[in-house]
Amino acid sequence: MKASAAGYARAENLRHAIEMLVASEGEGRVLAGGQSLVAAMNMRLSAGDLLVDISRLNELSGVSQEGDTVRIGALTRHAQVGADPIVRARVPLLAAAVAHIAHAAIRNRGTIGGALAHADPAAEFPACALALGAEIHVEGPEGDRSIPAEDFFEDVFTTALEEDEILTALSVPAAETGEVQLIEEVARRSGDYALAGLCLVRRAKGHRVALFSVGPKPILATGAMTALDAGDVDGAVAALTSEIDPPSDTQASAAYRRHLAGVLLRRAVARLEGDRT
Numbered sequence: 001m002k003a004s005a006a007g008y009a010r011a012e013n014l015r016h017a018i019e020m021l022v023a024s025e026g027e028g029r030v031l032a033g034g035q036s037l038v039a040a041m042n043m044r045l046s047a048g049d050l051l052v053d054i055s056r057l058n059e060l061s062g063v064s065q066e067g068d069t070v071r072i073g074a075l076t077r078h079a080q081v082g083a084d085p086i087v088r089a090r091v092p093l094l095a096a097a098v099a100h101i102a103h104a105a106i107r108n109r110g111t112i113g114g115a116l117a118h119a120d121p122a123a124e125f126p127a128c129a130l131a132l133g134a135e136i137h138v139e140g141p142e143g144d145r146s147i148p149a150e151d152f153f154e155d156v157f158t159t160a161l162e163e164d165e166i167l168t169a170l171s172v173p174a175a176e177t178g179e180v181q182l183i184e185e186v187a188r189r190s191g192d193y194a195l196a197g198l199c200l201v202r203r204a205k206g207h208r209v210a211l212f213s214v215g216p217k218p219i220l221a222t223g224a225m226t227a228l229d230a231g232d233v234d235g236a237v238a239a240l241t242s243e244i245d246p247p248s249d250t251q252a253s254a255a256y257r258r259h260l261a262g263v264l265l266r267r268a269v270a271r272l273e274g275d276r277t
């Protein structure tokens, strides 16, 4: 099947892109790397009268560090995120996540902003953003605003973005000395979406645990975080498995996903303690 005919316009700058979205009255679709949007259009799961192509807005691409904050432009491609020296040194969770995302061709085109805006519950970057306590920056006709990751992901493929807003960047705290950031997932084959996945961050002020592919959106496992802060790993696993409500589908049952979540937490804690690499 092929996509239905749609209009296409290449944005000259961010303001131009927003103006086109406003003018399209809800029928515009932002086109970034196209790795999810074009596939969805080909399957007629997404339609729009106007594709607003932002892929050449270089001002939305790249990584910078200001003080203790790392800012990653929305159009930074997955492969660039994985290779960037600032990301590798100060946000190693994002660099590690890239290795789990699809295949090289998709990582060379897909953008981190696209992955966050698409909000696939099985995707790695949204859960990373939650675990890191990221701020997501968006711009629309009324100006810009920043949304904590905890408020950004609302439901399956649904975020706090308004239809005429563009995600411009995310910012995350740079890892402090001694901070550990880990990602664990189980997928049927390398590059497949995870059956279940978990991000764990240990900072001086406590643990942060976020899960993906175990519900309609990435989940911050606050009960597990509190138990880990108290050094209670069994309690953390018990809390974690009770605070998720995974789906059953053709890939895995809900019970299996819940079991995997606990296994992934134990694996991550073992790595924290240096028992596993």
Ligand SMILES: Cc1cc2nc3c(=O)[nH]c(=O)nc-3n(C[C@H](O)[C@H](O)[C@H](O)COP(=O)(O)OP(=O)(O)OC[C@H]3O[C@@H](n4cnc5c(N)ncnc54)[C@H](O)[C@@H]3O)c2cc1C
Pocket (backbone or CB within 6 Å): 029, 030, 031, 032, 033, 034, 035, 036, 037, 038, 039, 074, 100, 101, 102, 103, 106, 109, 110, 111, 112, 113, 114, 115, 117, 118, 120, 122, 123, 124, 125, 161, 165, 166, 167, 168, 191, 192, 193, 194
């Ligand atoms: C075969 C296959 C396997 C994949 N496997 C994985 C995987 O294992 N893990 C994973 O995480 N992902 C996976 N993906 C998805 C991939 O990571 C996509 O690149 C990513 O989800 C979307 O990024 P994009 O830049 O291509 O966005 P697009 O496809 O261009 O856009 C996706 C959606 O986000 C919106 N959007 C994009 N950018 C912005 C913006 N800046 N502001 C507002 N809205 C925006 C679009 O309008 C659209 O609705 C896979 C994709 C394919 C095709």
